[in-house]
Amino acid sequence: MFIERLWRSLKYECVYLHAFETGSELRAGLAGWITHYNGQRPHSALAGRTPDEAYHDVPTPSGPGLTPDQMANSNAVRMAA
Template sequence: MDGRGRWLDNVFIERLWRSMKYECVSLHAFETGSELRVGLTKWITHYNGQRPHAALAGRTPDEAYHDVPMPSGPGLTPDQRANSSAVRMAA
C-alpha cells in the first residue's frame, strides 16, 4: 500500500469497514463466531445487492459492477449521471 495512488484504494476499504462497524457489528450482540459470520454475510449481501449508494448515483455495487443501466426518475438526470466523477471512478 505504499505505491502511487494507493491512498485512494484505502479510502474505499476504510469506508466499507466503517459502514460495517456502525450498521452491523455495533448494533448486534453476536455471541459466537458462527453468529458473527452469518450476520456479516447477511450485511454484505444487503450492502452489495440492495443498499443504494450515493457515490454510485443511487445504484447498488452489484448494479455498478455488472453495468446494469440506471433507472430514470427523480435524482440525477442521465447526463449528470454519465458525467459523475464518482460513477466513473466506481466503474
C-alpha cells in the same frame, strides 16, 4: 478511502448493533450485511446504484423509484406515441 468507508459502515450498521455471541453468529451476520450492502443498499458514489448493479452494468433509472423493467415499459410507451 473506499475501504475505510466500507469498514466504518460494517462496524456501525452491523457489528455495533448486534451482540454476536459466537463466531458462527458473527459470520452469518456479516454475510447477511455484505449481501445487503452489495445487492440492496444504494450508494451515492455509484449514482444511486448498488455495487452489484454497477458491477454488472445495470442502467441507472431515470426517475425516482423506477425499476429497470418499469423504465423499459415507459420508454416503449413514449416511442409508440
